[in-house]
Amino acid sequence: MVKNLTARDSDYSKWYNDIVQQADLAENSGVRGCMVIKPYGYAIWEKMQSVLDKMFKQTGHQNAYFPIFIPKSYFSKEASHVDGFAKECAVVTHYRLKNAEDGSGVEVDPTARLEEELIVRPTSETIIWDTYRKWIQSYRDLPILCNQWANVVRWEMRTRLFLRTAEFLWQEGHTAHATEQEAIEETKQILDVYADFAENFMAMPVEKGTKTEAERFAGAIETYCIEALMQDGKALQVGTSHFLGQNFAKAFDVKFATKEGKKDFVWATSWGVSTRLMGALIMTHSDDNGLVLPPKLAPFQVVIVPIYKGEEHLKQISKKVEIVQKALQAKGITVKYDDRDTHKPGWKFAEYELKGVPIRLAIGQRDLENGTIEVARRDTLEKETYQLTDIENKVEHLLQQIQDNLYRKALTRKEEKTYKADSFEEFKSLIETGGFVWAHWDGTSETEEKIKQQTKATIRCIPIEKEAELGKCVLSGKASNQRVLFAKSY
RNA sequence: CGGGAUGUAGCUUAGCCCGGUUAAAGUGCUGGUCUGGGGGACCAGAGAUCGGAGGUUCGAAUCCUCUCAUCCCGACCA
CATH class of the missing domain: 3.40.50.800 (Anticodon-binding domain)
Incomplete structure (x- = not known):
């Protein structure tokens, strides 16, 4: 009998799940929220890894590996970082099991409680900056340009294969610089690497921009991102690059001696892409017959x-x-x-x-x-x-033609689903339709939040190459000098 | 954490309301014959302590109680 994929038009998210399962990419596991990535799916991820890894090395980065466990005390050092992640951390409290007395199996040995609990990393800034303190004394030790390929855990309530899972695979780059300017340049350089990868390998057009304060990474001064538009008109954040300022250097007391012999805190960046890229890849090109892979990433x-x-x-x-x-x-x-x-x-x-x-x-x-x-x-x-x-x-x-054609098709689709809105009525109806909507915004978190409440749309990003255009905020009517990108998102 | 639903073969489900032989089907699996340019046909097989525990009953997949698990909606979510 014919295996039938659910059609995109009838139920988009079911179509997505069907593809993931029937194309042998991944499946749910015995652990809630955690997936098994199957050989065929993993082969695609390995392709992505190998391309990205080359790009990171070409831009001067080296791979390293830091522990999966982070002492709770490290985690508490950067206040906004804690706020951002505390609610979704898995915590290790014990280090031993024993046989249950009633013979029912094993149980946690209550006498083996850890003196200091360990957090399963949701991201590694804290342990890395605790380490960098030891590595850095002088401007001569800078910059440090490290990347790690690792798994991280974020205890999500609602999960979806590849798009949001409790455990996922990613790379996280962590760099340390002597000057603010250099760190900002690093942040932007990596964003360009991500955009290059998305467009030229995944054949997926993206918008580059910065996040608003509300959407920014916990602990960052500025978050740069690339946003892609899926076939159902929802946006997906597919990569982020953060300028961390001196926040982590201050929290972990990482100072260096400048050429002038003065002490200064180190400037930091971090950046990452994850197995969410797999979800983006699937939702960008696939059709009612199944997965469609760009030749450059096909196993x-x-x-x-x-x-x-x-x-x-x-x-x-x-x-x-x-x-x-x-x-x-x-x-x-x-x-x-x-x-x-x-x-x-x-x-x-x-x-x-x-x-x-x-x-x-x-x-x-x-x-x-x-x-x-x-x-x-x-x-x-x-x-x-x-x-x-x-x-x-x-x-x-x-093969080259297919690669080009996929990009062109995705680009056309994105352009067709990208709109401008100048009144709130228009804005609401366009958001309802689905797609990217460029609109003026007064720059306040209050307005952003109100728009989110009323339409479920969020500001995906503020474009980098600023097209100055005077206008009025689509909600408040206050003055604005630039349009920002809105969409409903995953 | 609040609201709703579902647990029956590897998978998808029927049966449950209204208790009564040996629990049914599709798909998948095993063997065979014919087949082979778009998920083939036929034949023969294996496969289920009906999520778990307790109760009602002469008798429970079916009714009752408890429990566990999963899913959906909401809340939450770089």
Whole structure:
């Protein structure tokens, strides 16, 4: 029987869950709010990691690793940081189990209580700045440019696979600088790296900007972000880069001797992207037939399906396939040849479509006779028969075309769903429709909050390249010199 | 934490209101035959202490009580 995906139009979030499960990306686990990332899903994450990791290294960063546990006392040192995370921290209180006396299994040994409780990291600023204090004495020790790939835990009430889970995987960069200017530049540089990655690898257009005070990272002076628009018209924050000022340096007493021999606090940044990118990737390109992957992030870019009758016939085809496969691999194209006899061609076609493989090649008797191969592209679902000659160049070209086409489609969709509103009535109805709405805002948290209460829309970001435009706040009517980006968000 | 709902085969569910043979179906799984250019057909099989505990009854998946778990809505959420 046909596995049926829920259609996007009938129930978007069910469609999303169906894709995650049926494309073998992830599933819920025995632990509430925590997911199992399955091999195929993890392979996509590994692709993302390897691209980003290269980008971080090219910009001078090094990887390191800091502990998953943070002493409670460290956590208390930066006041707003505590406020931001306290409500969703998992806490380790004991270090030993024992057999229950009634034989019902194991229980926590009450005599093994930790003297100081440990927080499972929701983010690592505190433990890292406690460490940086020891690393930094002089301006000569700066800058420090570290990144870590790690898991973090935030005890969320409502979770969704990839988009919001209690445990998730991410990278967190933590840098230390001698000057404010340098730290701000670092923050912006990383934002550019994220935007570059989103657009050129994920084929996902983003808006760059800064967060309002209400949406800012707990402990940051300024939070920069990239925001993407999903197919259902809701925004998703996909990356953040924070200028932390001297907040953590002061909280952890990290000072350095300047060239002039004076003491000053160190300037800091932190930045991260997480497995939420997987959710963004799914919701940006996929359709009612399943996942659609941009070639640059697909675990394998091409799948080859043989169509045959009997073992002898398969051998003949496999010989031909081997030649094609080698030619493609020589081009650096990743190929999977699925010659399993346990599944039929039709089944395989549907399966790889569901899994978003960019190009499918099929080869059968007809092709053996004609020296051809069938080429199907996932993004448009078009099928064409190509001559085998020079197939590797044709496929290489097609992969690039698919990558470009996905970006163009996503960009068009984003532009179509981006509006300007000049009255509150207009604003409300556009927000209701779904999409990005540019509107004037008077700059106060009160207005921001009122708008949120009335429309559920939040300010996603304040654009960086400021297009000065005088206007009046869409709610209060007070003067404003710039539009900001509103949307309902995940 | 407030409101609502659901637990029956690996998965999705029927049966429950109105108690009565051996708990039903689809899908998935195993074996076989035919098949093979878009999730194939047929045949034969395996698979469930009906979430758990207690109670009512001659008899409980079904009724009652308690309990556990999960899901949805709200609140909360860089």
